Amino acid sequence: MGCCNSKDSKERKVVERPQSDGQPVDSDVKKDVVEEVVEETSEETLLGVEPRALTRQVDPRTERIQAICARDSSCPYRYDACAVVGGEVKCYFEDGLIYRIMKDGCWYYYNDTLEYEAHVELFLGPGSQVATGERATMEVMSDNWTRACAVLYPLETLRCVSGNVLGYRCSVTVKPLSEEYRHKACVAANRTALMETEAVRRLAGSETNEEQILCRCVETNTRYVDLKFPPSAEALARTGKDSRSIAEMAMMRPTQYLPEDMRLMVNDITGPVVAHAIDHGNLGDSWLMCAAAILAEDETAVRNIFLQGTSAEKALGAYRLLINKNGWWVTILVDDYLPTFSCMPVFARLRDSPAEMWVSLLQKAYAKLHGSYAAITGGDALQALVDFTGSPMYRFDAEWESAAMDATKVQALANALVGLSRSGASVVLSTPGHNSESYLGSNQAGDPAAFRARYAKCGLRMGYTYFVERVVVVQRPQALLFKVRNPWRSSGTWTGAWSFGSRKWEENPDVCSVCDAQEDPRDGSFWMSWEDAREYFDGGGVFISTCEMTDYRIKGVFQGVFPSVVLEITASESTRVLFTLSQPDKRGLDRTDGAALFAPIMLTVSKREGNMQRVQKNTSWNPETPSEEYNFVVGREVGMWFTLEAGEVYQIVPRVHHKGVKNEYNRPYVIGIISPCRLEGTVRAEAKCLGSDSNVFTNYCLYESEAPQSVEAEYQVHIPGKSPVTNVSARVI
Structure with missing residues (x-):
């Protein structure tokens, strides 16, 4: 039995200068x-x-x-x-x-x-x-x-x-700025925010349901204020809970801080979605902004988040965002109050379209989901992408470093990345953070300033994650090339080998044609060879986009190491699906909370043989390569692609390692089934319960399974472009 640590977090990514992580002393x-x-x-x-x-x-x-x-x-x-x-x-x-x-x-x-x-x-x-x-x-x-x-x-x-x-x-x-100056500059706006909050509180009375409160605001034409995440200092940082403090800011709506001629233009999305419009702001959540920039490469994925809102609600400053948290689709309702100073949003904004709010609202909804803005500083961009889309991801930091250190392993990495890029998966690369201990990050100890200057010269930022548009292997000359998208404003530009204008393209016209590199597209993208990429990026990951797929989510809970719900699945025709298993995120939780540490988890798929079940595959760190080994992964979620053969009976069994079990805490989980097409009529899935004496929980590859008991489970069906539908039943598909 293995128990390995997953790469569930990167070094804390912070903006080097100016700092904004607390009131100055x-x-x-x-x-x-x-x-x-x-x-x-x-x-x-x-x-x-x-x-x-x-x-x-x-x-x-x-x-x-x-x-x-x-x-x-x-x-x-x-x-x-x-x-x-x-x-x-x-x-x-x-x-x-x-x-x-x-x-x-x-x-x-x-x-x-x-x-x-x-x-x-x-x-x-x-x-x-x-x-x-x-x-x-x-x-x-x-x-x-x-x-x-x-x-x-x-x-x-x-x-x-x-x-x-x-x-x-x-x-x-x-x-x-001094605290006195800040307070004087913010007091009027915050007084208005408080007055509007109290007006909605009076309107709500004893009602605490957000939907009902919003309905009353619509009926009375009252500007909406989110009473569960009100525009106050507690939204910035929670007293006694967040380790970071944030200086006072003026809470304002866009209709208050925008010029009068732009106020009627306010909306979540007003034009084509592009990453280049994003200004990451001064919160210090570059990981989240990198995720937003990568998300913006697929406009449909961004629009799916905002598909639920109505014009009547938006007119009152109320917006709905659909986010997948802990494997479950949740609608986050927020008002449009933002932290500002000098009538300018301090955190995320779109710099070329001030009335377009999607990135500011996405950041705010994520802050609400985790308790405060301070709670969302530092993290892994790929994990945020999972939350934004419900799609699985995995990191290849170890494989990247191994190839960087050993030339014999480059080809295997190249083949994998080219295949993923061609399949439609999104490949991303990360630069080391300021406190990184990776093979690159450790080099900055001798001269941090020179290390930073090296990145600035080529337009890259430390601690950022970048979208890779293409991965190409060419034979003559032999080279592994990455086309990296850099949407962030920078004074530097990559001018090395294979940069736009490089003699490499002139000397290799066939490669230039294949890569469509005849001219600079003027969009921040650049080509870089493996030899250079390994000197600037210390790892990366893969994001498997499923925003055009149908997914099914089933809730359960671990009682000790035993799951309350397993799935029994049959298919009338061969069907390839993506199975996922999610556990609660630890972000924003108190250290005493049972979910404050990830448990080692795994998902097992077995197939019926007579009155027995034989294990076929287990999840690993990579959804593309499920394993026959029993390797529990310490991470938020695991997943695997699997083909259901026609007429076979399968069991999908969630597993948790005993080291992740805590007294008086039953760990919730969510099983996901994601498919390129709807499964109704092709696949039948039922919620079952296995006895605690089943040998599957002791890693037997063959175990008895005679007519497991049916149980009712809460489940969701999410069809692309529509709101998820939640039901309770023993049959989930």
Whole structure:
């Protein structure tokens, strides 16, 4: 009997800078100072560059991606709230933050952050003839230099000085906003949020059912507020429960923070869904945003999440999202209040379409599901994709590292990845996080700054997961190539071998044709060889999309090691299905909760032989390769593809290792049956109960099974594009 740890989590992925993981204390105050010295300056003006015009017809999705990429190349700002258009722009920090704009003899400074205040000190050479702008102070020093000072708050543009400057020195210091300033900036919005919350609470009275409360809001035309996840500080971080604190923010609806001409445009999805539109925000949940970006590669998958809402509900700020949690489909009802600052969402948003809410609402629904925004920092993007779609996944970190260390194992990895890519499965690759101990991550200990700079140079972010569009093996020259999609805004670009414009394509025209790499698609994607990929990515995984498939979910509970429900299945014709087994997620739970640790689990499929059942396959870490061995996996879910032969009788038996059993805790589970087509009329599945004396629970490959008792079970049927239907019966298909 084996008990192995699954790769159920990656290193915590955090945004390196700026930090937003708590209210600042004195020791945490960031005082980055940039010194700039210039003897003389001229008043040259550099006009803004308009995005390149598209010269050919493209589909709406491609058009949106290219428009975003073109905008990124012409506009340096993250939030694009600068009040000055055009001018000569200078950035003071490597990752943006503070900018100086010189235009028409005026020196403007712009704070392109939501969490810092910037202190600008400008020393102007003797003989300079200048006047100060709003909120700037000026004094002449003893050496005849003139000192001008100004403080910029988030998204502010200030004119510091104007006139003729003869040489200057400039110092810019940034530090986190004070609690006092935050509170003053947020108090009015939060007062409004509280008033609307109390109005809905009065309307609800003693009613606690979310559906009934929403109905009352629709009947009375009252703006909806989610009383189970209200717009308050507790939604950000739970006192005494979350280890992380989050600074005060203004809770606002998009109809409150958007310009008036955009308020009627607010909706969950308003245009073609593209990953490039996502701004991950400042929460520190890059793993979740990577999952959202990968999800956005399939617009149908995103739309399936939002298919339940009505226009009447949305008009009142109420949205429904369909998420698969712990193997079971659940509808999450949320209001549209978001954490903001300076009338800008602080967390996830769509940067080119402020009225389009899908990524902000998806993040909020996930936070509600786990208790708070603080509860969703750090995780594995593939696990979030399972929650968003109900589809299985697995990681191949060990196989990737093994191939990176041993050239004889590269071919096996290449064959597997090419096959998966061709089958329609989504392959993803991950970069090491800042605290990673992987074969790559451990290299950063000597010089972390140089390690980060290496990734920034080629446009990659540390601790991120990237979608792989294609995996190609070519024979002449022998190479394994990955086409990686990078939707994240970056100043760097991959320029190595097989990059767009590389001589490799010119030298190998046949490969160029196969890979369709004649020109740069201008969508952030790039080609990279295995030799380079292994130096930047430390692993990855596979996501098996099932959003176009029908799935059936059956609930049960382990009483000790014994399942309350097994399935007995027969098929009238040969049918290939995907079986899954899920246990409760530990995210957001108290450490004393019975589900706070994953149990080692496994799913067994056996076939009838007379009055006996013979084990055919057990799940392993990879759904594509079920095993005859008994290997329990410590993870949220396991799965396997299996072909049901016509006329045979099978049992699907959930298993849990005794090491995962806790006193006074019966661990729930969900069995999933996923199929490319509906199974009614082809497959019959019934809920049964096996006695605790069955030898299947002691790993016998042949065990007795005479007429197991039928039991009623709660089950769901989810047809693509429709809401799941829940029933209770002994017959589940």
